[in-house]
Amino acid sequence: xxxxxxxGLIVFKVAxxxxxxxxxxxxxxxLERKIAGHIQQRMGPMRVGWxxxxxxxxxxxxxxxxxxxxxxxxxRFLFKLxxxxxxxxxxxxxxxxxxxxxxxxxxxxxxxxxxxxxVALLFVxxxxxxxxxxxIFGGWAANSKYAxxxxxxxxAQMISYEIPMGxxxxxxxxxxxxxxxxxxxxxxxxxxxxxxxxxxxFVFFVAGLAEAQRIPFDLAEAEGDLGAGFHTEYSGIRxxxxxxxxYAIMLLTSVLAVILFFGGWxxxxxxxxxxxxxxxxxxxxxxxxxxxxxTFPRYRYDQLMAIGWKVLLxxxxxxxxxxxxxxx
Amino acid sequence: xxxxxxxxxxxxxxxxxxxxxxxxxxTFGYMFSRPVTMQYPDKEKWLPYSRYRGHHFLKRDxxxxxxxxxxxxxxRICPCDCIEVIPYEDEKGNRHPAKFEIDMARCxxxxxxxxxxxxxxxxxxxxxxxxxxxxxxxxxGRDDLLGKPGxxxxxxxxxxxxxxxxxxxxxxxxxxxxxxxxxxxxRT
Ligand code: SF4
Ligand code: SF4
Numbered sequence: 001x002x003x004x005x006x007x008g009l010i011v012f013k014v015a016x017x018x019x020x021x022x023x024x025x026x027x028x029x030x031l032e033r034k035i036a037g038h039i040q041q042r043m044g045p046m047r048v049g050w051x052x053x054x055x056x057x058x059x060x061x062x063x064x065x066x067x068x069x070x071x072x073x074x075x076r077f078l079f080k081l082x083x084x085x086x087x088x089x090x091x092x093x094x095x096x097x098x099x100x101x102x103x104x105x106x107x108x109x110x111x112x113x114x115x116x117x118x119v120a121l122l123f124v125x126x127x128x129x130x131x132x133x134x135x136i137f138g139g140w141a142a143n144s145k146y147a148x149x150x151x152x153x154x155x156a157q158m159i160s161y162e163i164p165m166g167x168x169x170x171x172x173x174x175x176x177x178x179x180x181x182x183x184x185x186x187x188x189x190x191x192x193x194x195x196x197x198x199x200x201x202f203v204f205f206v207a208g209l210a211e212a213q214r215i216p217f218d219l220a221e222a223e224g225d226l227g228a229g230f231h232t233e234y235s236g237i238r239x240x241x242x243x244x245x246x247y248a249i250m251l252l253t254s255v256l257a258v259i260l261f262f263g264g265w266x267x268x269x270x271x272x273x274x275x276x277x278x279x280x281x282x283x284x285x286x287x288x289x290x291x292x293x294x295t296f297p298r299y300r301y302d303q304l305m306a307i308g309w310k311v312l313l314x315x316x317x318x319x320x321x322x323x324x325x326x327x328x
Numbered sequence: 329x330x331x332x333x334x335x336x337x338x339x340x341x342x343x344x345x346x347x348x349x350x351x352x353x354x355t356f357g358y359m360f361s362r363p364v365t366m367q368y369p370d371k372e373k374w375l376p377y378s379r380y381r382g383h384h385f386l387k388r389d390x391x392x393x394x395x396x397x398x399x400x401x402x403x404r405i406c407p408c409d410c411i412e413v414i415p416y417e418d419e420k421g422n423r424h425p426a427k428f429e430i431d432m433a434r435c436x437x438x439x440x441x442x443x444x445x446x447x448x449x450x451x452x453x454x455x456x457x458x459x460x461x462x463x464x465x466x467x468x469g470r471d472d473l474l475g476k477p478g479x480x481x482x483x484x485x486x487x488x489x490x491x492x493x494x495x496x497x498x499x500x501x502x503x504x505x506x507x508x509x510x511x512x513x514x515r516t
Binding site for chain 2: 037047292295296
């Protein structure tokens with residue numbers, strides 16, 4: 001009986017997580033277009049529903065009913081595999097993400113995470129690395145020059161960014177003496193990591209922008225020079241997969257930034273429910289992502305490499321050394 | 329000395345991303361400024377200025393007789409060759425157009441016909457909503473041209489518009505001039 005309840009709970013949590021992650025891109029696209037509009041003194045979507053609120057639904061219907069086109073010269077297997085490969089990892093990663101301690105419902109304690117891995121951080125970085133394969137395969141399989149250029153850029157970009165990103169969080173791991181995200185948040189109960197690790201946060205955030213393929217580092221799908229980059233040839237539902245994956249990763253980067261550097265669900269000053277604190281912080285970072293997108297131009301390819309290898313990598317190394325010295 | 333100081337200031341600014349934060353502050357400011365969007369044709373529409381070159385109209389004189397003397401100067405000067413005038417002589421011996429057709433599909437709204445007319449009979453008015461599904465409908469005859477609205481008296485404002493899908497976009501004006509669209513444009 002115990003086992004059944006526990007299993008049922010896990011299934012329920014996973015289902016809830018998947019539902020939330022699948023539905024979140026709807027409000028997020030709306031928000032992104034609204035913010036974009038107002039930053040450019042426009043209004044954004046206004047015509048479907050109140051202030052365009054139903055626009056994402058209309059777009060979704062449009063995407064689902066569009067022809068699912070596969071180019072004649074494409075590698076059909078890889079072409080079909082790529083969107084799934086891009087979509088699945090961000091969902092899998094959220095299994096290891098804690099959203100809070102626990103709440104008690106009807107006398108039973110329910111934890112606000114699916115599992116508390118003791119190597120959660122490693123798991124997150126390992127799984128999210130798989131997502132890049134989706135992008136690379138997608139560009140390669142489409143057999144189109146724009147798409148291939150997009151995947152080439154992704155390859156180089158990911159190598160130069162995942163390394164500083166990995167190093168940037170080591171400082172956090174050293175402070176918490178654990179790789180479990182739960183312990184990391186608990187270690188920040190009094191002082192958030194951002195106070196001790198501003199450089200680490202800076203490196204993590206810049207690398208996160210690149211990881212989420214957002215402007216100013218969205219080289220893989222640079223609309224201006226590559227059509228749509230790796231998903232130039234995708235249409236309909238497969239394109240929607242890439243979009244959902246992109247939003248999920250943006251969300252994941254925000255969530256990680258909050259957990260690693262901004263104290264997770266630990267609040268300051270105002271006593272709000274922990275979950276609300278968490279959501280507010282994540283929402284702030286999502287806003288920052290969108291805000292950046294409509295403020296900055298895209299970095300050039302070589303500039304991106306230079307930033308990755310010549311600035312972020314030494315900075316993250318120095319950060320580790322200084323944290324280590326401070327520990328001694 | 330001050331040049332050198334300036335340069336160090338710039339370098340320190342760069343080290344702390346002063347340029348990037350400036351950009352972010354600017355876009356943040358814009359986000360809370362009024363949008364300049366004119367919601368046409370759902371909610372608002374624009375009132376043309378009096379000098380606006382819209383749909384042509386033909387004028388009548390004081391007796392209600394058509395002013396045009398069918399001299400065909402407008403047809404001559406038109407760069408698009410889109411005016412066709414066929415004259416006739418009425419009982420009093422005055423020339424008038426029996427047929428006066430403008431092909432709006434070809435017209436480029438240069439206003440040369442208005443300038444050329446010796447009788448001040450043709451002008452470009454304020455109407456700008458006459459799109460059509462068939463180009464044949466855009467050939468406008470003499471009687472239609474006589475009924476078209478004349479020059480705008482006010483202009484430049486934005487008024488509430490009501491979309492009447494059956495016929496045309498009608499204007500409902502609560503304020504006579506509407507608000508000035510330009511006031512929303514931010515200038516720094
Ligand atoms: S406005 Fe210009 S193009 Fe149009 S009818 Fe007059 S002369 Fe021709
Ligand atoms: S509209 Fe003016 S220019 Fe044209 S035929 Fe009549 S009088 Fe002549």
